[in-house]
Amino acid sequence: MKSYLALVPQYERVHRKSSRMSVLCIVFSVLLVTAIFSMADMALRAQKSYFIKTNGEYHASVTGISEETAELIGARLDVAVCGWTYQGSMGMIGSKTVSFAGASEDAFSILTEMELQSGTYPARPDEALLNQTALEQLGLSVGDTVTVALSDGRSKTYHVTGVLRDMGSLLKADVYGMVMNEDGFREIADENAIDGTTFRIQFKPGVNIRSAIREIRDTYGLSDRQVAENTALLGLMGQSENSTMQSLYIVATFLILLVLIAGTVMIAASFNTNVLERVQFYGLLRCLGADKGQVKHFVIRQGLRQSMRGVPIGLIAGQVVTWFACFLLKSVSGDRFSEIPMFQFSISGLIAGAVVGFLIVILASLSPAKKAARVSPITAISGNTQLTEHKKAANTSCLRVDTGMGIFHAVSGKKNLFLMTCSYAISIMMFLSFQVLVVFLGEGMPALTPSAADLSVTMGGTALDRTLVEQISAMDGVERVFGRMECAGLPVSYDGGDGTITLVSYDESQLQWAKEELSQGSVSSVQDNSGYVLAVYQDGRNWTTGDTLTIRTAAVERQAIIAGVLPATHAVNGAGSCGYVVCSEQTFLELVGDVGYSAVDVQFSGTNDDAVVSAIRNLLPADSTVSDKRLSNSESQSAYYTGAIFIYGFLTIIAFITVFNIFNSMNASVASRTKQYGIMRSIGMGADQLRRMIAAEAFTYAVLGCVAGCILGLPLNKLMFQFLIAEKWGTGWTIPVSSLLIIVLTCLASAGIAIRRPIKQISSMAIVDTIKFQQ
Numbered sequence: 001m002k003s004y005l006a007l008v009p010q011y012e013r014v015h016r017k018s019s020r021m022s023v024l025c026i027v028f029s030v031l032l033v034t035a036i037f038s039m040a041d042m043a044l045r046a047q048k049s050y051f052i053k054t055n056g057e058y059h060a061s062v063t064g065i066s067e068e069t070a071e072l073i074g075a076r077l078d079v080a081v082c083g084w085t086y087q088g089s090m091g092m093i094g095s096k097t098v099s100f101a102g103a104s105e106d107a108f109s110i111l112t113e114m115e116l117q118s119g120t121y122p123a124r125p126d127e128a129l130l131n132q133t134a135l136e137q138l139g140l141s142v143g144d145t146v147t148v149a150l151s152d153g154r155s156k157t158y159h160v161t162g163v164l165r166d167m168g169s170l171l172k173a174d175v176y177g178m179v180m181n182e183d184g185f186r187e188i189a190d191e192n193a194i195d196g197t198t199f200r201i202q203f204k205p206g207v208n209i210r211s212a213i214r215e216i217r218d219t220y221g222l223s224d225r226q227v228a229e230n231t232a233l234l235g236l237m238g239q240s241e242n243s244t245m246q247s248l249y250i251v252a253t254f255l256i257l258l259v260l261i262a263g264t265v266m267i268a269a270s271f272n273t274n275v276l277e278r279v280q281f282y283g284l285l286r287c288l289g290a291d292k293g294q295v296k297h298f299v300i301r302q303g304l305r306q307s308m309r310g311v312p313i314g315l316i317a318g319q320v321v322t323w324f325a326c327f328l329l330k331s332v333s334g335d336r337f338s339e340i341p342m343f344q345f346s347i348s349g350l351i352a353g354a355v356v357g358f359l360i361v362i363l364a365s366l367s368p369a370k371k372a373a374r375v376s377p378i379t380a381i382s383g384n385t386q387l388t389e390h391k392k393a394a395n396t397s398c399l400r401v402d403t404g405m406g407i408f409h410a411v412s413g414k415k416n417l418f419l420m421t422c423s424y425a426i427s428i429m430m431f432l433s434f435q436v437l438v439v440f441l442g443e444g445m446p447a448l449t450p451s452a453a454d455l456s457v458t459m460g461g462t463a464l465d466r467t468l469v470e471q472i473s474a475m476d477g478v479e480r481v482f483g484r485m486e487c488a489g490l491p492v493s494y495d496g497g498d499g500t501i502t503l504v505s506y507d508e509s510q511l512q513w514a515k516e517e518l519s520q521g522s523v524s525s526v527q528d529n530s531g532y533v534l535a536v537y538q539d540g541r542n543w544t545t546g547d548t549l550t551i552r553t554a555a556v557e558r559q560a561i562i563a564g565v566l567p568a569t570h571a572v573n574g575a576g577s578c579g580y581v582v583c584s585e586q587t588f589l590e591l592v593g594d595v596g597y598s599a600v601d602v603q604f605s606g607t608n609d610d611a612v613v614s615a616i617r618n619l620l621p622a623d624s625t626v627s628d629k630r631l632s633n634s635e636s637q638s639a640y641y642t643g644a645i646f647i648y649g650f651l652t653i654i655a656f657i658t659v660f661n662i663f664n665s666m667n668a669s670v671a672s673r674t675k676q677y678g679i680m681r682s683i684g685m686g687a688d689q690l691r692r693m694i695a696a697e698a699f700t701y702a703v704l705g706c707v708a709g710c711i712l713g714l715p716l717n718k719l720m721f722q723f724l725i726a727e728k729w730g731t732g733w734t735i736p737v738s739s740l741l742i743i744v745l746t747c748l749a750s751a752g753i754a755i756r757r758p759i760k761q762i763s764s765m766a767i768v769d770t771i772k773f774q775q
Contacts, residue, residue, distance in 0.1 A: 030314025102185025119162025424705020521564025
């Protein structure tokens with residue numbers, strides 16, 4: 001043996017069990033960080049693929065520029081692909097509206113959300129793609145011709161060369177989609193094409209896109225309105241200037257720091273308890289001639305050796321957890337989650353896990369190393385395992401002796417108490433922080449609400465007969481039908497002045513759903529009393545419960561009290577200057593009269609939906625609009641469930657790691673005091689008293705940690721909620737009782753279960769063995 005450091009592997013071989021727990025702690029810390037970063041990376045990749053599929057893979061679009069300017073922009077060294085895309089012009093195929101689009105083949109396939117399902121891209125001006133639903137409804141196929149009536153009165157015949165894949169936007173708008181090449185579109189372009197003509201740009205990898213967009217804007221004297229970013233795609237790339245994305249970046253940075261702190265605290269707590277277990281051994285080293293520097297190096301070398309074993313296992317385990325989450329999504333629906341990457345490694349997750357496993361282990365070792373170096377040689381002779389002397393005794397005047405001593409053991413070690421409390425608190429803070437992201441996803445997805453329709457029927461400026469609801473309800477495959485009457489431009493007066501509203505009626509089902517969506521207030525008074533309404537949140541106008549409106553119609557003038565505030569509503573007409581106001585159908589009839597439904601929404605039972613859609617179309621006049629929202633709802637649900645499963649995966653990992661850390665810390669804490677417990681038993685302490693003492697120590701850590709976690713976590717939860725949700729949708733914050741109970745009960749239950757094994761082990765040991773106990 002050339003140095004004291006050569007004792008490290010020898011010591012670990014003799015004390016395999018203690019070393020194994022330290023390695024496991026590192027494994028789970030690395031697993032926590034690797035899994036969370038890897039799952040976030042996989043979720044971002046999946047969402048990026050989804051937004052490319054639905055929006056196109058362009059980074060910025062420019063409008064109102066000349067061909068010369070477009071050529072200059074395309075010649076930039078940082079531009080990978082660019083091209084013109086054309087939209088806006090409309091025509092008719094029979095009685096059905098058709099929306100035209102045009103682009104070169106490269107721009108179509110890369111820079112737009114459109115996709116060629118089969119066939120070939122149009123090469124001549126008289127060739128076009130037609131979407132799949134249009135071909136089916138018109139009874140056409142590739143190779144046939146179709147005649148289109150243009151807005152200027154001309155008719156034009158096109159050869160169908162391929163099938164355009166259906167998009168949710170087309171089905172939702174209930175229009176056909178036709179795509180032609182650039183020359184073909186220019187031949188039929190009308191005045192509306194000016195607004196729909198954009199020059200789209202995709203930059204090369206590694207380019208600072210925000211800086212490049214600003215440079216293009218300044219170089220060619222373009223206004224902010226002329227240059228727009230693809231917010232969803234740039235947001236996922238971390239290069240968006242959108243305010244909502246900037247808010248998400250701040251939250252994500254904070255969560256990253258919180259996860260890294262959690263890993264550091266867990267490792268530091270493990271190393272701290274290991275030092276407490278081995279105080280007498282370090283004293284023996286000092287007796288053999290080791291100086292303080294050598295003891296410090298000894299502790300740090302132990303940490304590095306354990307990292308060499310624990311980090312690779314943690315990295316692999318983190319990737320396996322990520323793959324399992326991806327596999328779970330694929331198992332739910334392979335078509336819906338086709339963008340989820342399978343069995344791919346996340347570089348960011350691996351780097352983050354390795355940094356935590358090595359760099360943070362070194363940092364976490366420094367404090368325990370200093371503590372070990374303070375151990376005097378006399379400690380080895382006396383057998384005293386306490387590094388500090390306590391000037392105060394346990395409080396036994398108000399508490400039982402065993403309970404008081406247990407609490408005293410917990411609070412006497414300031415460093416250990418701090419680390420244990422931080423471990424609980426950070427777990428609760430992380431749990432409550434990630435919980436906000438689930439709410440954020442849900443708020444941004446109207447397709448997830450109970451009132452989300454599979455099909456919406458409107459008649460333009462004409463109202464629908466209210467009997468239509470009964471006719472559609474009688475069809476097989478229809479689960480629910482509900483309509484809304486609307487009256488736009490109604491004048492109102494309120495304390496702040498005058499304005500206009502759009503009045504919207506809700507039936508009983510819609511009012512029941514509104515109960516779950518309310519930001520504040522109650523729905524019951526709206527259902528029972530015609531003098532109460534619901535206001536809809538509008539940016540810049542803070543409606544509150546109890547505000548009074550005076551609504552004037554052609555027939556009456558009536559005061560209405562706002563009983564609650566909704567974050568949003570489905571409506572055909574635009575909002576008034578004071579937004580939307582929702583009332584019951586009876587109230588609407590009293591104020592406005594029976595004007596018929598502006599929209600009728602249909603929800604299917606899930607069996608043979610296409611046949612039901614055809615039956616509803618046959619029931620309606622030819623000029624009605626049947627908005628098929630199934631595909632767009634499915635796309636939204638896919639995006640939501642992708643994010644939700646990963647976020648709930650984060651929460652599960654956090655809860656699991658919390659449980660393990662509590663188990664490890666309590667076992668180590670009890671093991672470090674085994675000799676003390678033996679002495680107490682030798683002077684008459686019974687097994688039940690020993691159990692109560694250890695339980696009091698464990699629950700002191702748990703209660704203090706939970707209190708600290710709630711004190712810090714709830715304001716953090718509220719701050720993130722206000723930052724991400726309240727400012728955008730006006731939804732009021734409430735204490736997340738269910739999430740809080742889950743994590744607090746998990747912590748308390750873990751503390752209770754964690755002490756069972758060490759108590760049983762000490763109780764089964766002979767008193768002499770506990771006094772002689774050595775780590």
